[in-house]
Amino acid sequence: MAHLAVSDVRAKYGSLEVLKGISFSIEKGEIAALVGPSGSGKSTVLRALMGLTPITEGSVEIASERMNYSSAKEVRAARDRMAIVFQAYNLFQNMTVMQNLTLAPLKIKKWPKAEVEAEARRLLGLVGLSDKADAYSDQLSGGQQQRVALARGLALKPQILLLDEVTSALDPELVGEVLDAIGKLAAEGMTMVIVSHEMGFVREVADKVVFMDAGQIVESGAPAEIFDAPKTDRARDFFSKVLRH
């Protein structure tokens, strides 16, 4: 059974349908990459999974459990199982790095303080920021802030991590450090759905590439299939543009 199964999901912004029946699935420990032109609906897929954009039709299953997004309690159930990291990091600016990581485990989950802090330190070590526990976000570079956001997402021990263009807002020289951190998570067996324009990185870590255009999946498959032998003109066209540089 698939760990995450998305079946025929549709979503709207107002009257504009931006997801027109999205289906894909991944096994535990796998990584799916959503790729495609800007505006194709990649972010909306992740937002819909997190209950930020309402799903109008279709179903989402995690570990064979159906996620319904019809009440606050059910939305919370989905948010218990997944964490999202945004392009713009969205750290809590009035809090230190440590407080960003520990707020939700302490105040929402009410997990024991010593355990939460130990785990937070482990995660900061994992993303290479052990010395920044007491810094505020405006004292960090973009790459550092994004690594804090990754660690914050992991602090609630999600089963699935969703990453939305987490390197797109970064200066080129900072992209590598964030990709390194994600690579480590991949090596630890984290199940992830990532939206990325870093095709080299996607080819390296993804088990499955899902190519989207205009709210639909045009084709999907293993990275080698999709990148080297796309079956559709649209995919061929897109990859010929993005892979050239």
Place this chain on the structure above:
Amino acid sequence: MNYRFQFGVVWDNFHELLEGAWLTFQLGVFAFAGGALIGLFCAAVKTYAPRPFRFIVDAYVVFITNTPALIQIYFLYFGLPEVGLRWSNEACLLIGLTLNAGAYLTLILRAGFISARITEIEAGQTLGMSLLQQVRYIIVPHIAKAVYPALANFFIVVLVMGTSVGALIGVDELTGQAINLSSVNYRWLEYFTVVAGMYVVLTFIASIGLALLGQWAFRVKARIF
């Protein structure tokens, strides 16, 4: 110009001025705190509530900010007994000042609500925060930080200009005390010189306290003057 200052009589009654200063300080703090609660509520209504509620808040703010505080307090002081409500002078002053501060603080806090970042709120939601937790951990700290300097300035306005209106309805705050005492022995110049100094000390203490509080709570750089 051969006026001879005689401060002796002022020092003899200095403890009464100190009592006045203490009352001024209390009035300032309570009116500001109450006004902040009203302002927080009204700013939230203006940001999130449907039109009729926003209209009520707008009417309140427009009415208060376009009429003198003295008139508002006279309204309570002379008007309420007409409808059978008898409040003490202090209560009229405190409630009038609170309602007055509430309207100005609505405007100040509203700016903070607008600046609260939707992205941080979404991050909070996806971490599983309830609406109340979002308000407590994200929105309020954010607003407080964004508008803290304006809040601190406004506290001084309430403390000095607001409370001294009390003298006109017989409240013995600092200005009122000075008027009472100097009308006994006609040492107006001496009393008001000393009282002006006391206001300066009072606002200086308040400014330093607020600056330190801001730095400690919100990392707002301390700038006292």
